[in-house]
Amino acid sequence: MQAPIQPQGPGLGKVKGYRMPGGLVTPSSLPSTATTSRSEGFPRMRHLAIAALATSALLLAGCSSDSTPASASTPDEVVEPQTEEPATPEPEAEETEDTSVQDYLDEHGITDAMVMRLAAVAVANNYADAPFKTGDAKLFATVIGDHCESVASGKETWEFYKEDDKSTGGTQAQVDAFYGFAQGTFCPSMTTKK
Known part of the structure; x- marks a missing residue:
């Protein structure tokens, strides 16, 4: 019997990807948006998965580094980014001479x-x-x-x-x-x- 998944070229380690034997996968069993070519379908799905993951992470963590939550501002309010002002140098203490x-x-x-x-x-x-x-x-x-x-x-x-x-x-x-x-x-x- 032929293995259900066969290595295809160099990749992870030495395997670039996997190919399913045609008898195990029929075009009618694939979703209508999927393609029969592995090189086209998986990168698209991979890109979608990465984009979804990144979007979820940004939504959970907040989209900015502001310390104020995004819900604190109203739609009409413009929120200026908070910047640290340069520290004002302390006036130099007058050096008193040891007398x-x-x-x-x-x-x-x-x-x-x-x-x-x-x-x-x-x-x-x-x-x-x-x-x-x-x-x-x-x-x-x-x-x-x-x-x-x-x-x-x-x-x-x-x-x-x-x-x-x-x-x-x-x-x-x-x-x-x-x-x-x-x-x-x-x-x-x-x-x-x-």
């Missing part, structure tokens, strides 16, 4: 001349590399000013700071010269403004 270092210097009466003199002594004794920038020199002056206040309050001693600096590579001569200037000139010239 804490200068505030400390002003509060303690440390002038720019004192800062630069301390910086020169620091460079001469290997506490800083030349050139010592003004901002760095001012920050360094606040650290040494804090040392002056700590020693004056009895919280620390000059020996503590000298030993600490020697432990990080300073020689005895460098430490003595630097702290000699700090103790004898820099700290006594500091004042506290109220």
Whole structure:
């Protein structure tokens, strides 16, 4: 017996389509709109099925990407598509300059001349590399000013700071010269403004 469906040419895998033996299908058993040629009938049916499927999907999901359902508008109403407006850039916050270092210097009466003199002594004794920038020199002056206040309050001693600096590579001569200037000139010239 002959198989009811026979492969016909390359296609899915290697089969392009199937052909029914003529004895199994008679022209009278086919619907009147169908054709006897498989190459004409199935593509048309396939196109119709795909079109019906796409139409059903659009109707179920809605025909647009609007968040408002289509039933919400009336026939006379024109619905504008919703577009996102570009974000308004926030006004740039005024960058406030950190004045804490200068505030400390002003509060303690440390002038720019004192800062630069301390910086020169620091460079001469290997506490800083030349050139010592003004901002760095001012920050360094606040650290040494804090040392002056700590020693004056009895919280620390000059020996503590000298030993600490020697432990990080300073020689005895460098430490003595630097702290000699700090103790004898820099700290006594500091004042506290109220």
